[in-house]
Amino acid sequence: MLNNLPYEKLLQECLSGELRLVNAGLPRSQQRLSDLLHEEYPHTACNDGSTHLFKKKELEYLASKTSPDEQKALLLPILIQLGQNQAEAAIICQTDVTPKVISRILDMPVTPQQGRITIYKPQLALLRKTLKTTTQYVFSTKIVE
Amino acid sequence: MAQLIKVRPTKIELVKLKRRLALSQRVQKIVKDRLSILTLEYLQIAREAVAAKRKLIDVYSEAYRALSFASGYHGYISLEKELIATESDAKVTAGSRNIAGVRLPSFEPMNNGSPMRGYNMADTSSWLDHAAELFEKCFAATIELAELQRGLELLGMEINRTKRISNALEYLIIPGLQATIKYLNMKFEERDREEKGRLKRVKVLLAQK
Numbered sequence: 001m002l003n004n005l006p007y008e009k010l011l012q013e014c015l016s017g018e019l020r021l022v023n024a025g026l027p028r029s030q031q032r033l034s035d036l037l038h039e040e041y042p043h044t045a046c047n048d049g050s051t052h053l054f055k056k057k058e059l060e061y062l063a064s065k066t067s068p069d070e071q072k073a074l075l076l077p078i079l080i081q082l083g084q085n086q087a088e089a090a091i092i093c094q095t096d097v098t099p100k101v102i103s104r105i106l107d108m109p110v111t112p113q114q115g116r117i118t119i120y121k122p123q124l125a126l127l128r129k130t131l132k133t134t135t136q137y138v139f140s141t142k143i144v145e
Numbered sequence: 146m147a148q149l150i151k152v153r154p155t156k157i158e159l160v161k162l163k164r165r166l167a168l169s170q171r172v173q174k175i176v177k178d179r180l181s182i183l184t185l186e187y188l189q190i191a192r193e194a195v196a197a198k199r200k201l202i203d204v205y206s207e208a209y210r211a212l213s214f215a216s217g218y219h220g221y222i223s224l225e226k227e228l229i230a231t232e233s234d235a236k237v238t239a240g241s242r243n244i245a246g247v248r249l250p251s252f253e254p255m256n257n258g259s260p261m262r263g264y265n266m267a268d269t270s271s272w273l274d275h276a277a278e279l280f281e282k283c284f285a286a287t288i289e290l291a292e293l294q295r296g297l298e299l300l301g302m303e304i305n306r307t308k309r310i311s312n313a314l315e316y317l318i319i320p321g322l323q324a325t326i327k328y329l330n331m332k333f334e335e336r337d338r339e340e341k342g343r344l345k346r347v348k349v350l351l352a353q354k
Contacts, residue, residue, distance in 0.1 A: 014310075018172055018175070018176060018310065019171075019172060019175060021246045022175060022179055022245060022246045023246075024243075024246060025243025025244075025245075025246055025248065026243075041238060041240070043240060046243060050241060050243070050248060051240060051241070052240075052241070052242055052243060053238070053240025053241060053242060053251045053253075055251065055253055056253060057253075082178050082182060086177065086178060086181060121185070124185070125185060125189060128185075128186065128189065129189060132242065133242045133251060136243065137182060137244065137245050139175050139178060139179065139245070
């Protein structure tokens with residue numbers, strides 16, 4: 001038997017820290033694309049106090065894919081939720097514009113279900129390649145048996 | 146074989162161990178998800194870094210060729226005289242972006258918005274304009290590669306760290322907890338059996354009296 005209770009305690013703290021770490025970089029608030037386009041340094045503050053910088057190229061790309069009305073409704077960064085299944089991810093849609101934009105970028109029809117669009121790894125890779133700074137991962141802590 | 150954790154064989158300890166096991170399994174799932182995302186991003190950045198490096202080499206060779214044409218056309222001395230006053234600070238927007246808890250640098254060259262490069266347009270040729278344009282592209286390509294290379298380094302380090310945690314959970318912590326829980330359960334069952342045997346023995350003794 002191992003006599004390692006302090007070590008065990010430390011390990012538990014490390015594991016709890018790991019849970020906090022994965023979602024530390026989430027933005028405190030999402031911002032409209034129309035607002036970000038007019039900022040000199042488009043950025044948003046994160047939960048851990050750091051700032052997340054948006055690339056102007058990506059914002060311009062998104063602007064080219066959306067109408068002025070859609071730009072006002074599109075909230076950035078777009079959140080991608082992970083954790084339900086390793087093979088798929090869910091894009092959280094807070095407005096009706098997000099599915100339209102995702103559909104145009106992936107060049108395929110998407111249907112949101114309960115405010116989420118399910119995508120698979122190849123589509124996730126494509127989306128992240130195009131929108132590096134305008135998408136953000138969220139880790140779900142629910143266990144699905 | 147999984148090593149047992151030294152705990153007092155009580156029901157409270159069993160409940161604590163079960164809670165710890167649930168937390169470890171939860172963390173393991175998140176760590177695995179994170180590892181797969183980090184690997185996906187790492188491979189993507191690696192591919193982009195290779196393409197950026199190729200682009201950088203091409204752009205630099207083209208730029209130096211254009212510069213040699215310009216210097217051949219104007220002559221070294223007159224070209225140096227034209228360019229001596231054109232030095233300006235390179236402006237870059239620097240920030241960070243977060244990928245699954247890893248902060249990666251993000252650079253973007255700032256455009257000063259002016260088409261003028263500082264040298265006399267009347268005394269220079271289009272060869273020099275072409276060379277200047279290509280060197281601006283070199284600057285942008287260098288920044289892009291710097292961002293990707295640093296991102297690769299940081300992601301690589303984080304992947305190593307996450308892999309260690311994942312392996313520790315998978316091969317050490319969770320099996321240890323499961324083995325200890327199993328051991329405690331067996332111990333409690335054994336106690337129950339002993340208790341039943343003792344009760345039977347007492348019953349027989351009482352019946353004999």
